[in-house]
Amino acid sequence: MKIILDFDDTIFNTYQLFQELIKIFQGAGFTEEEFKKKYRETKNKAGGFELETILRLSRQLKSFDEEKVRKEIDSLVSDAEKFVYPDLADFTESFDKKNLVLLSCGETNFQREKIEKSKIASFFNKIIISPTEENKTDNLKNIFQKNCAEKIFFIDDKAEQIDRIKKDLPQIIVLKMERPQGKHKDIKSELADYVVKDLYEAREVILENVRS
Numbered sequence: 255m256k257i258i259l260d261f262d263d264t265i266f267n268t269y270q271l272f273q274e275l276i277k278i279f280q281g282a283g284f285t286e287e288e289f290k291k292k293y294r295e296t297k298n299k300a301g302g303f304e305l306e307t308i309l310r311l312s313r314q315l316k317s318f319d320e321e322k323v324r325k326e327i328d329s330l331v332s333d334a335e336k337f338v339y340p341d342l343a344d345f346t347e348s349f350d351k352k353n354l355v356l357l358s359c360g361e362t363n364f365q366r367e368k369i370e371k372s373k374i375a376s377f378f379n380k381i382i383i384s385p386t387e388e389n390k391t392d393n394l395k396n397i398f399q400k401n402c403a404e405k406i407f408f409i410d411d412k413a414e415q416i417d418r419i420k421k422d423l424p425q426i427i428v429l430k431m432e433r434p435q436g437k438h439k440d441i442k443s444e445l446a447d448y449v450v451k452d453l454y455e456a457r458e459v460i461l462e463n464v465r466s
Contacts, residue, residue, distance in 0.1 A: 255464060256401050257349060258394065260410040260431070261358035265453070266372060267337045269435035271330070278326045282318040301386070302360035331364070334371035339433070345453035346377040348461070355397065356381045357408075359390045387415050391422060398423050407460050409450075411436050413443035420445035427463060429456050 262268040279289040292315070296308040305327055309320050346354060356378045358369060366383060375381060384390040398406055402425070410416055411431040420428055430446035432439040443449075450456045 255349075255353050255405050255407070256355060256397060257353055257407045257460065258355045258357050258397060258409070260412075260415075261356060261369060262360075263411040263433055263436040263438065264409055264431045265339055265342045265356075265374070266334075266368070267339060267433075267435065269437065271334070271337050271368075274330055275327070278323060278330070279312070281326075282323050283316060284312065284318070288312075288315060300362055302362040303364050304362045305364055331367055331371050334368050335373045338372050338374060339453065341453040342374065342377065345457050348457050351377070352379045354378045357390060357393055358383045359387055387412070387418075390415065391418055394419055394426065395423060398426060405463060407463070409453075409456055411438045413438060413441045413446070416443045417445045420447075427460075429459060431456070 259265055275293075276286055276289055280286065284292075292308055292311045293303065295311050296303055299311075300307045305324065309323065312318065313320070354377060356369070356374070358365065358381075361383050369375075369381065369383070382393050384393050394408060406426045407429065408416075408419060408426050409429045409431055410419075411433070413430065416428050416430055419426060427447050428443075428445070429448045429450050430443045432449055432451055434451070448456075448459050450459060
């Protein structure tokens, strides 16, 4: 058996982190809409949120205390452990660590640091960070090819990613995570095997499938 978990909005409260980022930029003189616009531009240019990119783009709007913003974001990320959903620990205790893989999308320094400072490495046998959603699919194909004789479970919050995986690898059992604060909770998957609201529900689904 292999269980592959997504990071953002699956085991990490990305919504809450985003709200804290908004507060930091508001404190620097930006409106929420100004921040969100530069946040979207940053993701498009850097392939994900990247501190130096958003600072550079924000300079185009107005002058601000960049060093203060940088320090506040560094402090926020250094305490990233507080954004990890508390059900992760209980979930991982139910399974052998050798069967657990973290698969995240967004190969930026910010994403890597966010995962590192979350202090979740001890829960997983392997951590994979792919630059794009397409690469994420390739990573899953590789895992499947190496473990095709086993049951493989994939937990993710993005409907598009889930449907892509199920079309390419219908043998994988896919669970769509719909956390109450999840960014993609209202975008429904056509091909997900199960929809769960947290990792407690996901654990029960997996254990039931293992028993059957």
